Amino acid sequence: MPISIRENEPLARYTTFKIGGPARFFIPTKSEEDIIEAVRFAASQNLPYIFLGGGTNTLVSDEGYRGVVIRNEDRTVxxxxxLVYASAGAILAVMVHEAVQRGLSGMEWAFGVPGTVGGAVRGNAGAFGLSTYESIYRVRVLQPDSYRVRMLDRDELTWGYRDSIFKHNPLIILAAEFMFTPIDIEQCKTNLELYLARKKESQPLGKECAGCVFKNPHIQSFPKDVSLPIEFFQKEYVPAGWLVEQVNLKHHVIGGATISGKHGNFFLNANHATAADVVQLITLAKERVYEKFGVTLEEEIVYLGF
Ligand SMILES: Cc1cc2nc3c(=O)[nH]c(=O)nc-3n(C[C@H](O)[C@H](O)[C@H](O)COP(=O)(O)OP(=O)(O)OC[C@H]3O[C@@H](n4cnc5c(N)ncnc54)[C@H](O)[C@@H]3O)c2cc1C
Known part of the structure; x- marks a missing residue:
């Protein structure tokens, strides 16, 4: 089947922020052949391209994206x-749920993380001090310059806190294999429920947002004379949500965007916000935190079309 190429497709509906203008071209893909065809199409048009997973960590500009958005819709697990194989387009929570039903432990923490396997691998999604790479066995990638498909073994991958080789390299993630640990099924289910309960307690789930806007800065990035609670020294990272709270920006509103009162690192599209509203709120939070703590917050969310 030839790929379907849509022109001027509105992107807001493909993101959890529900914000943003159209893509010049939008191509949903169901197979590796489709992906290669979509990348070839972008090259033939001399346009940049970008992959979109669940759009749960992405802010699209009000003007949209003047390139090709490729959306992997192959949900195979x-x-x-x-050993679990998941297409990059697979829904992370579905993979985790199916693993847990089989008593396969390792990513129970990720059930509450929306989005796709591709997005989680690129951003090394994580929570509660755990992250995606701890369970990765290998990653199937496409080299866009040669259209070569190959497997990257675990020891060929580099990663860090919300960071991976894929943030510094144009490789396209096609699929990932995860190695889990068989444990008692009931224990596995309990783990998942405990993590989910902790997440629900601290985060405003079900809202139009993109999760945490900022990465948590490392304790060593703060000037020496700034005083911080002792527990952050043990964890090494200072929660960005706590910093935003300290500069009194919880509940702050700009246009239709607001900072959650429940979690200072969750910026919400509360009332038909524009991307410009969100960017203004982000800029304000960065300025205030810098003034008070001397540290520059770095975005975890991805900007598209800015
Ligand atoms: C309510 C809520 C709670 C959240 N909680 C967490 C949390 O606890 N922990 C956490 O880490 N994150 C969290 N997030 C953020 C988000 O869910 C994760 O970052 C998620 O992994 C993003 O996946 P995605 O498929 O939606 O990525 P997208 O937003 O679609 O894309 C993110 C980036 O990945 C790239 N990408 C996507 N697919 C591919 C591919 N196949 N190849 C190459 N690049 C690709 C995109 O180009 C983009 O640069 C939360 C978000 C929400 C809305």
Whole structure:
């Protein structure tokens, strides 16, 4: 089947912020062949391209994106003992849920993380001190310059806190294999429920947002004379939500965007916000935090079309 190429497709509906203008071209893909065809199409038009997973960590500009947005809609997940294969387009929570039903432990923490496997691998999504890379076995990638498909073994990958080789390299993630640990099924389910309960307690779930806007800055990035609570020294990172709260920006509103009262790192599209509203709120939070703490917050969210 030839790929379907849509022109001027509104992107807001493909993001959890529900914000943003159209893509010049938008191509949903269901297979690796489709992806290669979509990348070739972008090259033939001399346009940049970008992959969109669940759009749960992305802010699209009000003007949209003047390139090709490729959306991987292959949701394949398959199991071979403790080894799990998931297409980059697979929904992360679905993979985790299916693993837990089989008593496969390792990513129970990720059930409450929306988006796709591709997005989680690129951003090394994580929570509660755990992250995606701890369970990764290998990653199937496409090299866009040569259209070569190959497997990257775990020891060829580099990653860090919300960071991976894929943030510094044009490789396209096609799929990932995860290695889980078989444990008692009931224990696995309990783990998932405990993590989910902790997440619900601290985060405004079900709202139009993109999760945490900022990465948590490392304790060593603060000037020496800034006083911080002792527990942050043990954890090494200072929660960005706490910093935003300290500069009294919880509940702050600009246009239709507001900072959550429940979690200072969650910026919400509360009332038909524009991307410009969100960017103003982000700028304000960065300025205030810098003035008070001497640290520059770095975005975890991805900007598209700015
Ligand atoms: C309510 C809520 C709670 C959240 N909680 C958490 C949390 O606890 N922990 C956490 O880490 N994050 C959290 N997030 C953020 C988000 O869910 C994660 O970052 C998620 O992994 C993003 O996946 P996605 O598919 O939506 O990525 P997208 O937003 O679609 O894309 C993100 C980036 O990945 C790139 N990308 C996507 N697919 C591919 C691919 N196949 N190849 C190459 N690049 C690709 C995109 O180009 C983009 O640069 C939360 C978000 C929300 C809305």
């Amino acid at each position: 398959s199991f071979n003992g403790p």
